[in-house]
Amino acid sequence: MGNASSERSGEKAQRRENRGAKDVGRPKLLMDNVEDGDIFHGDDAKEFLAWQKDVASDSRFPIPEEHPTVFRWSGPAKDVCISGSFNNWASKIPLSKSHKNFVAILNLPEGQHQYKFFVDGQWTLDPAQPVVTSKSGVVNNVIQVCKTDFEVFDALKTDSEKCSDLSDVSGSPPGSYQQEAYSKNEERLLTPPILPPHLLQVLLNKDTGISCDPTLLPEPNHVMLNHLYALSIKDGVMVLSATHRYKKKYVTTVLYKPV
Structure with a gap:
């Protein structure tokens, strides 16, 4: 042991x-x-x-979502840049000239951002936009980026993605298809359709009574309005007529055309 x-x-x-x-x-x-x-x-x-x-790659440190934000300078200038708190005032971002103004679209996270324009070598405020005074007493323009302002664009993007997914699916019914034109020769031999009976009552063919004024036509039926009528050709003249209603009056226009 x-x-x-x-x-x-x-x-x-x-x-x-x-x-x-x-x-x-x-x-x-x-x-x-x-x-x-x-x-x-x-x-x-x-x-x-x-x-x-x-x-x-840890999800506890998510990357903030950025939204496209438009900056526009509408005053007279030859060269315009922008800088702000979104890039820590480290550089000047040039604006592109568009018609009568200068425009830049920057992707910014949600929140408040201060910025200033650098116009022709001088720092300038946009008087049409809100301003704020920093802790050091410097006055800058300010913009508030809210996620709710871009909900409509997100909805449009979602709809476009759905449409692109559905574009691959054909909406045509199943079956075979061909390029031959449809033809039915017997239809060409058919007579014209029969005229409706209520259109056979032409005002110009009606006789006026003895007690009526010969210069006045009888009151037409409502189905006879706004139609062009042609009488039989007599003595080398064609007569065309059309009746219209103006309030409580009926006006018939007659045209005589030599043939």
């Missing part, structure tokens, strides 16, 4: 010595010093890079 205990003690001591040797050979990680170039070595560096990639 005594020999067995001494052997166990010797094995534990040897393991402690081996562990100490490994700690001496491995460099210490100075986690508090970000300027240490030897923080990660070998497998530790790979693990750190993988961790960075996971953080970048």
Whole structure:
């Protein structure tokens, strides 16, 4: 029993010595010093890079949704740029000339953004747009980008996507199709359609009574209005007539055309 205990003690001591040797050979990680170039070595560096990639793709850090925002300068100018809090005032974004004004469309996240125009070498405010005074006392134009302002565009985009998906589906019924024109020769031999009986009553063919004024025609039926009538040709003259109603009066126009 005594020999067995001494052997166990010797094995534990040897393991402690081996562990100490490994700690001496491995460099210490100075986690508090970000300027240490030897923080990660070998497998530790790979693990750190993988961790960075996971953080970048983590859904807890979502990328803010951007919306197209139009900036327009309508005053006289030769060259117009814009800068603002959306790019940390780091650069001047040129505006494109369009007819009588300058326009730029920038994708901005939701929220309030300050901006200013750089017109012909001078910083200028747009008097037609809202302004705000910064903490340092500088006056800038301000714009509020709201997601609700773009809901109609999102709806149109969704509708266009649905239409593009449905465009691949043919709306024609199943079956075979051909390019031959439909023809029915016997229809050409048919006589013209019969004239409706109520249109046979032509005012010019009616005789007026003795008690009536010969210059006046009898009151026409409502179905006879706004139709062009032609009498039989007599003595080389064709007579055309049309009757119209103006309020409570009926006016018949007669045209005599030599043939």
